[in-house]
Amino acid sequence: MHTEKPKHDFEPKIIAFVCTWCTYAGADLAGTSRMQYPANVRVLKFPCTGRIDPVFIIKAFQQGADGILISGCHPGDCHYISGNYHARRRFAAFRKLLEFIGVDLNRIQFSWVSAAEGGKWVDVVTDLTERVRTMGPMVEFKDLALEEQWSGGLNSPDLQEIYEAM
Amino acid sequence: MSRIGVFICHCGENISRTVDVELVASTASQFPGVAFATDYKYMCSDPGQSLIKKAVSEHRLTHVVVAACSPRMHERTFRKAVEQVGLNPFLCEMANIREHCSWVHEDREEATQKAIEIVGMLVERVKKNRVLPTITVPVTKRALVIGGGIAGIQAALDIADAGHQVVLVEREPSIGGHMAQLSETFPTLDCSQCIMTPKMVDLANHPNIIMHTYSEIEQVDGYIGNFQVTIRKKARSVDENKCTGCGICMTKCPQKKIPNIFDRNLGTRTAIYVPFPQAVPNVPVIDRENCTMFKTGKCGVCQKVCGPGAIDFNQQDTLIVEPVGAIVVATGFELYDITEKPKGSPIKGYGEFGHGKIPDVIDGLTFERLASASGPTGGKILRPSDGKEPKQVVFIQCVGSRSREKGISYCSKICCMYTAKHTMLYHHKVHDGQAYVFFMDARVPGKSYDEFWRRAIEEEEAVYIRGMVSRLYQKGDKIVVMGSDISVGVQVEIEADLVVLATAVQPRKGADALAQKLGISYDKYHFYSEAHAKLKPVECATAGIYLAGACQGPKDIPDTVSQASAAAAKVMTLFSKDKLEREPIVARVKENNCVGCFACRKVCAYGAVEEKEIRDRQGNLIKMVAYVNPGVCAGCGTCQATCPSKSVELDGYTDEQIVAMIEAL
Numbered sequence: 022m023h024t025e026k027p028k029h030d031f032e033p034k035i036i037a038f039v040c041t042w043c044t045y046a047g048a049d050l051a052g053t054s055r056m057q058y059p060a061n062v063r064v065l066k067f068p069c070t071g072r073i074d075p076v077f078i079i080k081a082f083q084q085g086a087d088g089i090l091i092s093g094c095h096p097g098d099c100h101y102i103s104g105n106y107h108a109r110r111r112f113a114a115f116r117k118l119l120e121f122i123g124v125d126l127n128r129i130q131f132s133w134v135s136a137a138e139g140g141k142w143v144d145v146v147t148d149l150t151e152r153v154r155t156m157g158p159m160v161e162f163k164d165l166a167l168e169e170q171w172s173g174g175l176n177s178p179d180l181q182e183i184y185e186a187m
Numbered sequence: 188m189s190r191i192g193v194f195i196c197h198c199g200e201n202i203s204r205t206v207d208v209e210l211v212a213s214t215a216s217q218f219p220g221v222a223f224a225t226d227y228k229y230m231c232s233d234p235g236q237s238l239i240k241k242a243v244s245e246h247r248l249t250h251v252v253v254a255a256c257s258p259r260m261h262e263r264t265f266r267k268a269v270e271q272v273g274l275n276p277f278l279c280e281m282a283n284i285r286e287h288c289s290w291v292h293e294d295r296e297e298a299t300q301k302a303i304e305i306v307g308m309l310v311e312r313v314k315k316n317r318v319l320p321t322i323t324v325p326v327t328k329r330a331l332v333i334g335g336g337i338a339g340i341q342a343a344l345d346i347a348d349a350g351h352q353v354v355l356v357e358r359e360p361s362i363g364g365h366m367a368q369l370s371e372t373f374p375t376l377d378c379s380q381c382i383m384t385p386k387m388v389d390l391a392n393h394p395n396i397i398m399h400t401y402s403e404i405e406q407v408d409g410y411i412g413n414f415q416v417t418i419r420k421k422a423r424s425v426d427e428n429k430c431t432g433c434g435i436c437m438t439k440c441p442q443k444k445i446p447n448i449f450d451r452n453l454g455t456r457t458a459i460y461v462p463f464p465q466a467v468p469n470v471p472v473i474d475r476e477n478c479t480m481f482k483t484g485k486c487g488v489c490q491k492v493c494g495p496g497a498i499d500f501n502q503q504d505t506l507i508v509e510p511v512g513a514i515v516v517a518t519g520f521e522l523y524d525i526t527e528k529p530k531g532s533p534i535k536g537y538g539e540f541g542h543g544k545i546p547d548v549i550d551g552l553t554f555e556r557l558a559s560a561s562g563p564t565g566g567k568i569l570r571p572s573d574g575k576e577p578k579q580v581v582f583i584q585c586v587g588s589r590s591r592e593k594g595i596s597y598c599s600k601i602c603c604m605y606t607a608k609h610t611m612l613y614h615h616k617v618h619d620g621q622a623y624v625f626f627m628d629a630r631v632p633g634k635s636y637d638e639f640w641r642r643a644i645e646e647e648e649a650v651y652i653r654g655m656v657s658r659l660y661q662k663g664d665k666i667v668v669m670g671s672d673i674s675v676g677v678q679v680e681i682e683a684d685l686v687v688l689a690t691a692v693q694p695r696k697g698a699d700a701l702a703q704k705l706g707i708s709y710d711k712y713h714f715y716s717e718a719h720a721k722l723k724p725v726e727c728a729t730a731g732i733y734l735a736g737a738c739q740g741p742k743d744i745p746d747t748v749s750q751a752s753a754a755a756a757k758v759m760t761l762f763s764k765d766k767l768e769r770e771p772i773v774a775r776v777k778e779n780n781c782v783g784c785f786a787c788r789k790v791c792a793y794g795a796v797e798e799k800e801i802r803d804r805q806g807n808l809i810k811m812v813a814y815v816n817p818g819v820c821a822g823c824g825t826c827q828a829t830c831p832s833k834s835v836e837l838d839g840y841t842d843e844q845i846v847a848m849i850e851a852l
Contacts, residue, residue: 034852041259049257052286060297063304064287065848066258068772071790072824072840077849084852100728101823102708102792111828143291 033087033153035062035146038073040105043094043135050139058143059150062090069093071104075115078129082162088128088153090145095133105133123161128153189314190222192248193306194239196230196255198285205289207299211254214303218310222246231261236268243272250313254282254306277319277771277839282309304852311851315843319771324818326412327512328762329354333404333701336364337744338517338736338751340386345755346515347395351762354509355390356418357400361466362387364519368449368552370559370566372744373608374639380465380561387467397509401472405506407704408794410819411731412512412767422502424473425459429497432469436489436498437461445477447563451553453571454563459489459498464561473498513731513758514705516715517751518698520737522550523587523595523691537586537593540659540688546572547666548659548686550586551605558612568616570685573664577620577684580613581668582606583656584626587691595691595712600741602689603630607640609687610649622649623681625656625670633745652679659686692741706793707732714740725754733757772822772839774815780834781812787826787835788813795819796826 039045045066051058067073070093078089091112099105112131120126130149134142153159193215197203208226216224223246229235230253242248251274253265258281266276284302292298328351332343335357343353355362366372367387369379390396399418406417440457447456449463458478459471479486480500490498525536526543536542547570549557560566570577584606588599603626610622629651631640643649656670665682672679694713702709707727708716715738718726725733735751736742742750761767774787778801788796799814813835815826824837836842 036849036852045257046259049259049283049286052257052290055290057293058291060288060292060294060301063301063308063852064283065308065845067824067845068837068840069823069825072828072837074828074842074845076842077845080846080849081852084849086852097708101821101825102706103790104792104823104825107790107825107829 029154031154031157033061033150033156033158034085035088035090035150035153036081036086037062037064037090037092037146038067038070038077039064039090039134040070040093040100041066041068042100043098043133044092044142046136047134047138047142050136051142052139054139056139056143058146061150062146069099069101069104070108071099071101073108075111075118078115078119079162082124082159083166085159085163087156087159088130088149090130090132090149092130092132092134092142092145095135098135125156127156128159189220189249190247191218191220191250191252191310191313192239192242192246193218193221193224193310194230194235194242194251194253194255195224195226195284195306196235196253197226197228198255198289199229202255202285202289202302205292205295205298206284206302207295210299211284211302211306215254215306215310218307220314221310222248230255231264236264239265239268240272243269243274248274249278250316251279252282252306252309252313253279254284254302254309256285257281257283257287275318278313278316280309280313280316282306308848308851311847312844315841315847317838317841319838322769322771322773322817323766324410324412324769326762326765326767327414327510328352329509329511330513330515330758330762331356331414331416331509331511332515332517334364334517334519334736334738335359335362335390335398335400336517336519336736337366337383337386338519338738338747339364339515340390341748341751342515342517342735342755342758343390343396344386344393345752346758347393349755349759349762351395351759353393353396354416354418354511355396355398356402356404357398358403359462360401360423360460360470360472361462361468362390362398362400363463363465363467365552366744367463367465368451368559369555370562371608371612373604374633374635376608376611378560380559384465384467387465391467398468399507400468402507404701404704407514407706410793410816412761413818414511414514414731416509416511416514418507418509420505420507422475422504423470424475424478424498424500424502425471426497426499426502427468427470429495430470431495431497433494434461434471435492435494436471439488439492441486441488442477442479445474450556450563451549453553453556473500513733513761515733515735515751515754515758516701516705516707516727516738517735517754518695518701518738520692520741521695522552523693525550525586525688525690539657540586541661545659545661545666545686546570547577547684548688550688550690551602551609554609554687558609558616566616568613568620568685575684576617578617579681579683580620580622580685580687581656581666581681581683582609582622582624582687582689583668584624584689585655586688587693588689589627595693597712597741598630599689599692600630601692601743603640604633604636604743606687606689607631607643607649610643611647614647614649622647623668623683624649624651625654625668626651627653627655633743654679692737694738698738705729705732714738725750725757731761769818770822771817772837773817773820774822774824774826774835774837776813776815777834777836778812780832781810782832782834783811783813784831785813786829786831787815790825790829792823792825793819793821795821
């Protein structure tokens, strides 16, 4: 039964922003069904995906998250009627922005997992973890955040050049 | 300075098997702000809860984190426990280390590390939790029932009998709904009118019931316990207070050739009419589209003959606002019409059945009118085209239903039973006639149902053919039915005099528009969605709104009546208290910050965002800001994520709390 788990050099940190009615319940179901998935994910519960501010994603990357999952009720099934539609729009736009600033979009997953889809939760989490594992750690935001902390401001040579040009 | 207590549960062995709970507790005790940390075998048990309560008092704890199962399981339990020792329940949080940790990971080291991190996140979060007072809202102890069929009637009578006022709204000029159209009802074959009309009279005479017939819902505002419903009372052109129901207007009306919808267009009626003789209220309506007076301005016979002077050609629609605390939706169903192929609808028409062009192909409800003693034929089974008695009748089940190709995949549930009933009624009235039934499966679960169906075959000599019909066409005065009998694998051809289709049960047209007014959800067929398929079958996800009858899904009369009584019981439970407590997870506007852009109002699905004026001491208007009505707010937080100036906060899920969790990573 107990197979020897392969040891990896890199264990990515995955943060999941989920709604309480569908995906959180789906993750609970994965637990009650005793399904197994990588221990890399940390779940943050929200009432609705509509509550999830894109700033949280930036914040999570700054705190060293390597991959982010956002998941809620299927379209049409939102407990709050339309919150997931607002979330979908918001993240469609936000993805473009992240892409523009150079974040590899493979680090972010947006999905619908219902309260009945314990198996889907396991698949989504496992896929994202393995995908991000091959991509290696996400350091850019964390470095920026640290730099900001130490210097009180951004002070890279590139930026310095731009400031001076201004 | 916060003094946090952390309580780690073993959950028997469910958690402790894979998570080193002692290590989690000892690590947690080192977290900044934690004053006390311990572990226990069953935290939710009585001794476990006592342990928490004792620790709160002894260690003067300000916040509590219980690391155990899912908050969906026991959050309420632990919040109640801390409340008993004087802590605000919203200062207690749960860390889910069972469903999200011990049950899904095998590696003890990994699981323990994850559990420690989860507890760490919740410790940081709980520090930012604020005291939230419970919100109480008053309850208006009046109910609105939408729909005056058997579901609405039953729900209204039950609630009214419990002593509460009920407002019943019916779209048609009379209450009664589909049940009033039926001839006899399965499985007992008692006459529908005999059991229905006394209930209709009870309803009309009930001192606690206000009945608005020929009326529709215009607008619904408010929230559980406090709805304001605007009802459009359509112009009847007859004064309800003056009319005595003598009916002389109907006998004198010169327009006599209008198809009678109640009789499925088999008979005719006048322009001033009551839908059927037992109508409640027994007050006629003028059908303005067909009335000579309204078309040409000349006639007015009804007005001349009306003794009490009840006819009023100038009557206008009126809007009535009724305050209610709960709403029961009982709008019922209609039958799938094979003649139409609605534009843009996924539902395909029935070209192979002649698209409804063959006059002697009728649906089940039309057959009910033929069989009804009060129907257009006086209860004689006569076919519509030439009024002859049909000697061979073919019944076809599952027309529309259970057919993914035609766009409706569900089972309409009532057709197997009513078709069996039809074969019996037919056999009782036409002794030398033969009934054939094409069916896929006989779905007859229910008390005395299977016996009933077998009786149709064994005693009433109906021939059941398992298979579907591929084509119907007119040949002389016969209809050729081409089908297959799959149990013996042969093609069947029957020359029938009458064909009766058991067409699919569908929600009422306009069900979606009403749902949008009420703010309730519906499925892809427009049946209204219950909050939980098994455990909350009569509640809507929207608080204070309940479902009864076939508007929620196909249902027979016994099921409809049961659900209506269940909905009434839910309403009575709501009305048993003067005030209603609700979770204080609602959005709050920081009025100093708010610039009044009202982006929040656009995304609020509940209409909870209102405008508020901010004035200075002289009373000059300074600005308009958003105000979230805590009674209406459902607590989704979409407004907070949308607000460009970060001026609205969802209590219980503030940015501070979320960021604290992220930073704890």
